[in-house]
Amino acid sequence: MDLKALKEKIDLQIQTLFDELVQTRRHLHQNPEIGYQEFQTTAFLIQKCQFYGFKMMTHPGKTGFWFDLGSASNKPLLALRADIDALPVTEQSSVEYASKNPGKMHACGHDVHTTILLGTAIILNQLKELFPFNVRFIFQPAEEPTPGGAIQMIQRGAIENVTAILALHVDSRLPVGKISIKSGAQMASTDIFQIKIYGKGGHAAAPHLAIDPILIGAEIVNSLHHITSRNVDPVQPAVLTVSRFQAGTTANVIPGEAELWGTCRSFQPDLRAYLPIRLKEIVNAICQGHHATCEIDIKNGAPPVINDPRLYQLVDNAASEILGAQNIVQVSVPDMGAEDFAYYLEKVPGFFFRLGTKGRPGTDFPIHHPQFDVDERAIPVGIKAFVWSVLKFFEQDNL
Numbered sequence: 001m002d003l004k005a006l007k008e009k010i011d012l013q014i015q016t017l018f019d020e021l022v023q024t025r026r027h028l029h030q031n032p033e034i035g036y037q038e039f040q041t042t043a044f045l046i047q048k049c050q051f052y053g054f055k056m057m058t059h060p061g062k063t064g065f066w067f068d069l070g071s072a073s074n075k076p077l078l079a080l081r082a083d084i085d086a087l088p089v090t091e092q093s094s095v096e097y098a099s100k101n102p103g104k105m106h107a108c109g110h111d112v113h114t115t116i117l118l119g120t121a122i123i124l125n126q127l128k129e130l131f132p133f134n135v136r137f138i139f140q141p142a143e144e145p146t147p148g149g150a151i152q153m154i155q156r157g158a159i160e161n162v163t164a165i166l167a168l169h170v171d172s173r174l175p176v177g178k179i180s181i182k183s184g185a186q187m188a189s190t191d192i193f194q195i196k197i198y199g200k201g202g203h204a205a206a207p208h209l210a211i212d213p214i215l216i217g218a219e220i221v222n223s224l225h226h227i228t229s230r231n232v233d234p235v236q237p238a239v240l241t242v243s244r245f246q247a248g249t250t251a252n253v254i255p256g257e258a259e260l261w262g263t264c265r266s267f268q269p270d271l272r273a274y275l276p277i278r279l280k281e282i283v284n285a286i287c288q289g290h291h292a293t294c295e296i297d298i299k300n301g302a303p304p305v306i307n308d309p310r311l312y313q314l315v316d317n318a319a320s321e322i323l324g325a326q327n328i329v330q331v332s333v334p335d336m337g338a339e340d341f342a343y344y345l346e347k348v349p350g351f352f353f354r355l356g357t358k359g360r361p362g363t364d365f366p367i368h369h370p371q372f373d374v375d376e377r378a379i380p381v382g383i384k385a386f387v388w389s390v391l392k393f394f395e396q397d398n399l
């Protein structure tokens, strides 16, 4: 079959499937579950997969699963990954498919990623006689929490024998019909810090008898910002944000304790290692200087997302062919967001791209916003980008 005929065939197949995919996405959207609790979501997806005849489902954890499609011997195995979890956000949109689970919402579009992965499997299954491939479909739980579900999936064997891996994420800044791609560093590493400051409580009118953890905390917040502005090379991207400051209960009491939480983000391994070292030096010194004590806890989140240049080229070529070169947006700078897809990239080469979802009114809210929604015409675009990338990968077969 020539490429033009194959494109038309895929177009027709996706058109036929479109209504059902929209229903699937809306079902997921109405029934969101947060990280590691995606029990109904997993059951629903496994049922869908069984309906379409996908077998050999591997679900070693409580939530999430994967399965393989294709039987091309002597060919590599390409993995496609979707995340299936929602966020602890109360939906404030008025769409008829709004979340039925209070305090939970697919505010990051993972319902769309999941639907696209399912749709890609259905289409590839219909094409398996036409070209050889081996694809693993990974439905991963808990992308949002730290530590993310990718670690668990990897430990349980999700990328055993996998040669390369692809994933996408919705992007409400980008018009529907387009994808955006970038080679190399795309998203930052993320580490979380929690600082407890132990002072001495007392009367607000007698601060000289107390050790005020709020004032010490305020000094810490200010001083931590010297790290990125005065210790880090200005041409190296780095962020340190204090995102939570909790202390005290009322107006006339100096509390005994204060708590600061935040995140450090960067791209270079040496810089990533340096930020918490400097943070500890500053926090310890300030606390000591004010006769307070402290506890500092640093949790490592995901490493940076570094896209493989060969897969970048592959997806660029594939997506240009199927979506049109005018719909491929080249991104030149990384962003400081984070993704647990990065854990897979520590093990195998991979590529992560973004899918435009801004179209009809109400689809330009940023991800994680309580009114976030997508233009569902993005679903076929994502499927086409995946299907054509698979086709090109196995045509080229040289990674």
Ligand code: NI
Pocket: 108, 109, 110, 143, 169
């Ligand atoms: Ni997300």
